[in-house]
Amino acid sequence: MSFSFTLDSTDPDSRARAGRLSTPHGEVLTPVFMPVGTQGTVKAVAPRDLRELGAQIVLGNAYHLYLRPSHETIARLGGLHRFTGWDGPMLTDSGGFQVFSLAHIRKVTEEGVLFRSHLDGSQHFLSPEVVMEVEEALGADIAMALDQPAPYPSSYEETRAATELTHRWAERCLAAHRRPDQARPGGQALFGIVQGGLEPDLRRWSAQTLVQMGFPGYAIGGLSLGEPKERTWAMVDIVAPLLPPEKPRYLMGMGSPVDLLEGVVRGIDMFDCSFPTRIARNGALLTPEGRVNIRNARFRDEAGPVLPDCDCATCSTFSAAYLHHLFVSQELLAYQLASVHNLRFMVRLMERARAAIVAGTFEELYHTFVAGYQESDPEVRAEQKARWLAARQRKDVLTAQQTRAQTSAPAD
Numbered sequence: 001m002s003f004s005f006t007l008d009s010t011d012p013d014s015r016a017r018a019g020r021l022s023t024p025h026g027e028v029l030t031p032v033f034m035p036v037g038t039q040g041t042v043k044a045v046a047p048r049d050l051r052e053l054g055a056q057i058v059l060g061n062a063y064h065l066y067l068r069p070s071h072e073t074i075a076r077l078g079g080l081h082r083f084t085g086w087d088g089p090m091l092t093d094s095g096g097f098q099v100f101s102l103a104h105i106r107k108v109t110e111e112g113v114l115f116r117s118h119l120d121g122s123q124h125f126l127s128p129e130v131v132m133e134v135e136e137a138l139g140a141d142i143a144m145a146l147d148q149p150a151p152y153p154s155s156y157e158e159t160r161a162a163t164e165l166t167h168r169w170a171e172r173c174l175a176a177h178r179r180p181d182q183a184r185p186g187g188q189a190l191f192g193i194v195q196g197g198l199e200p201d202l203r204r205w206s207a208q209t210l211v212q213m214g215f216p217g218y219a220i221g222g223l224s225l226g227e228p229k230e231r232t233w234a235m236v237d238i239v240a241p242l243l244p245p246e247k248p249r250y251l252m253g254m255g256s257p258v259d260l261l262e263g264v265v266r267g268i269d270m271f272d273c274s275f276p277t278r279i280a281r282n283g284a285l286l287t288p289e290g291r292v293n294i295r296n297a298r299f300r301d302e303a304g305p306v307l308p309d310c311d312c313a314t315c316s317t318f319s320a321a322y323l324h325h326l327f328v329s330q331e332l333l334a335y336q337l338a339s340v341h342n343l344r345f346m347v348r349l350m351e352r353a354r355a356a357i358v359a360g361t362f363e364e365l366y367h368t369f370v371a372g373y374q375e376s377d378p379e380v381r382a383e384q385k386a387r388w389l390a391a392r393q394r395k396d397v398l399t400a401q402q403t404r405a406q407t408s409a410p411a412d
């Protein structure tokens with residue numbers, strides 16, 4: 001099976017859509033949450049458990065795997081699927097974000113980026129061509145182009161320069177990629193990444209430039225780097241309508257359960273975030289009302305599961321009191337059981353979103369969930385409600401913006 005994307009259903013009340021992505025390792029129903037397996041493992045969760053909790057596609061990270069154990073080693077051992085024991089669809093990110101956030105950058109040039117490893121200080125050079133070689137060796141079903149996200153905050157000129165470089169690197173990635181998705185079964189789809197920081201005109205320009213290059217899918221990168229949430233969503237509102245409806249859209253590195261629904265309502269199909277597994281290891285478990293701290297004394301004698309209507313393997317088997325005990329005793333099983341619950345929560349939320357889109361009831365699900373879920377910051381929740389009230393109006397505004405949007409580079 002080669003790579004393709006089809007739309008099954010679109011929501012009449014918003015931009016939300018239900019689609020299906022065909023990859024050489026199977027089909028992915030969208031919208032989809034993709035568990036993050038940075039170092040070739042979703043932390044504390046085995047592939048068997050990922051399958052059981054309904055995960056459809058798993059991420060790997062080219063930067064981390066290039067540094068350790070190296071893409072050559074993984075290729076020799078049969079590729080990332082064989083190496084990790086996950087035989088379903090996989091996506092690798094290019095490492096652009098990690099190079100710019102984790103590594104000690106020595107020099108960014110037109111050619112690529114010279115950096116020192118965060119592991120041992122060894123010096124490395126990544127270019128679009130090298131990244132394509134790494135991702136092809138890893139052999140995921142979807143590879144990401146090398147990009148340069150503009151850090152937050154950045155000046156307009158810095159953002160523009162990073163966006164321009166991202167575009168030139170995207171072209172070089174396309175030219176260097178030797179496993180084009182449609183050419184033969186077993187190929188790999190290369191997604192382009194829209195940048196442009198928090199500048200509306202640069203975001204529009206980036207979306208239009210990448211669309212002209214003709215990628216089989218598009219990601220929106222460089223968001224959720226510390227900027228206020230309303231600015232994040234304003235950028236998604238600008239970019240998503242400019243992307244071709246027949247191609248999958250991936251919002252990188254977001255986020256919370258509410259972030260997922262906020263993305264879905266704006267027409268995003270794919271999400272990834274280490275958030276659910278990261279907070280799970282701290283004993284924070286997801287519920288429709290928000291996260292609860294399982295270490296809290298109120299769970300000490302709780303005979304029922306953490307979340308009564310949860311169908312995950314953890315809630316089906318263990319009491320909240322047992323999880324509480326594992327966490328306060330610092331038992332290793334705590335990490336696995338909590339991670340399984342949180343991942344199932346995210347996966348199930350997207351399953352419910354998809355079913356609601358198909359049934360024409362997504363608006364109700366979105367409204368109910370967002371109103372009921374308490375983010376850690378109550379102000380965030382108030383903003384979400386206000387945004388929902390403005391949603392219909394925004395939809396009209398966006399259509400007008402799309403019509404007016406220019407296709408050339410912004411003026412100095």
Ligand SMILES: [Zn+2]
Pocket residue numbers: 307310311312313314315316340341342344
């Ligand atoms: Zn559960």
